[in-house]
Amino acid sequence: MSSRALRQPLSLRLTSNIFLAFWCLVAAFPIVWIAIMSVKSPVDAYDSNALNVIFGPATLATGNGLSVLDIIVGIAVIWGAAMVVTKVLPAKIKEYTSPGQEWFGWVVGVLVALIAFLLVFFVVLPAVLNVLNPLFGPLGRDVLGMTTEHYKTVWVDRGFSNNFKNSLIVTAGVVTVSLTVGTLAGYGLARSGSTLAFWILLIALIFRALPHSVLVAGYLPVFINSAEWLAPILGENAPTLYGKPFAVIAVLVAINQPFTIWMLRSFFQNIPAELDEAARVDGCNHFQAFRRVIMPVMWPGVITTGLFSFLLAYNDFLVTSLLLDAQNQTMVPAIAGMFNRETTTTDQVVAVAAAVSIIAPLFFLVMIFQRQIVSGLTAGAVKG
């Protein structure tokens, strides 16, 4: 607090911080807990004693566990990886790429770092620790029950990697298309004060409120019969749109469009109009002005909007579960099938592992893009 008059008494600060800590506990607990459950044997995961769930004696009894040494080395490796990614990687990328091509360097760099980390953490580390553990006596004895077998079941036996691939296709498609279309529209709407622009925005607001099931009720009969009514145009090879990822991408892009154009419009409004006016004075038309002047400065807003498009496509259950067939199913509907059908506790824990697999990428997303997400949440609000 800047001013003495506004300084708060100690008791108030203490209470405030205690409540804040309590909120953090409430916010994180369900997520942390399912992450813990997913690495325990079913007996431990459903134990009513919280300590048994955390330390996992039954998991330990089956010979799966971590020693103190494992934990220390593991944390050290994670910390080292974080240091490398935050400190060394940006410098290396700057060194090896020419200006303007940095994004490519980032893609390659992040991929290499990710693969290297996975290799070290899951292949090299277990092998080294297997040798080291017997040498360290009590430090090398397993104390914490932990098993990755449920993840193996999910990803290998249940074919979750296929669902992952489908999720990847759908989200990548949605983000690319909706940003391309939305950026143009957002720019146009921000620079035009016409009544037409106002009506487009207003109707987009109404569209944003529509329940998605209403729209899907409209698509389903059309998509299922699409081979019939597309035949006059496309001839014999007319596709059935039902079950195809590209149809779902188109649908999700459209559903996402109202939100995207509102958000990008507010970002473009923050870019001073004098910029493109100057470019126009220099002889650019609107498209050249957009490409040469606006595009270089629009990325923060576009990245933020892209994050929210990603979340919409990645988190969607309703549209993907109704419009995709079993073969092209994405992760979220797939897990719904998993926990509804299964009954044994092993299957339950497998479903938990699948759930954790789905939210793990989101966790990293928040970690990397926290500032963009916060700015995106507030950007819409400030404009009202």
Next chain:
Amino acid sequence: MNFRTFAAFVGPSVFMMLLFIAFPLVSVFKQSFYITQPVYETVEVETCTPGFLTQTCVIEQKSQPKLDEHGEVITQTEYVGLQSYRNVLEPERAWRAITEGNWSVLSTINFWKALRFTLTFTLITLPLVIGFGLGIAVLINNAARSIRGPVIFISLLPFIITPVIGALSINWLFRGDGILTALLEWWLNRDIALFAQAWTIEILMMFYRVWHVAPFAAVVFYAGLQTVNQDSLESAVIDGATRWQRMKYIVIPHLMPLIIFVSMIHLMDAYRVFEEIVGFSSQAYVISLQWLTFDFLVPDQAGNRSISRASASAMLTMIGIVLLLILPLRRTWRDHKGGH
């Protein structure tokens, strides 16, 4: 910017919205008055079983779908007027239940049951989200600058994770002898089954929704708190205003536009409540309007989707959206007119 350039920029987006939002809306509206079903024909089937000396033959009247020359079921579409709406609303039964004051009968009709839950859910979570959001924002604002970043990170987690998974994760804490149910049982010293009746499931769903949306409200309000005029706060202190009065007369009025914004977003989203039903697998006890439409669209055991009933329930859901949006749209309209 002249019209042609504007059209070139906005065109693709508008085209997509027309094709995938406006057109489906029109077609849903149309579908709700028609019904498509297989054409049935009645055939006499003679089934004979070998018996002693003679066969025993039974002739049955059987109704089966007509097939065309490719062996596919022939369907026909006919205009049925408001029949689908009647199927969804069951007005006679509902009216009888209302006049007799028999609410339990009313709640056996899926649509009214869903409407009841959707409305209570929306109206109860709204003040909770605003209240908790404001509370968390004030707490974060009070905290030391160095811990604000990590706290916001943790707060964002419930908001960012997949809604179905979020609902599931809370479900797993309480389901059966989940860890929190065990804790409650130990504390209250009695047996608790949270998933055996509707109202406990509803409380869990509302808890989930508040947990999920309060961070969003908190981040928005926190951003608003940064712009509160420190001088007016200070002069309020000098005038002898208590903390509560400062909150009520300076901070809350300053945040009012944001509170309205968050309420609007929350009303729109809570009215579409759906993921909770899936995550808590509560369809036997509690359903929502959007889930009702979803359920009509999912193929039944015979593989048929009741498209026309889904359309009717979708159109009925739309009425609620229109009512919800009238006020904010009027406000936007007035702002727009005022701005020019």
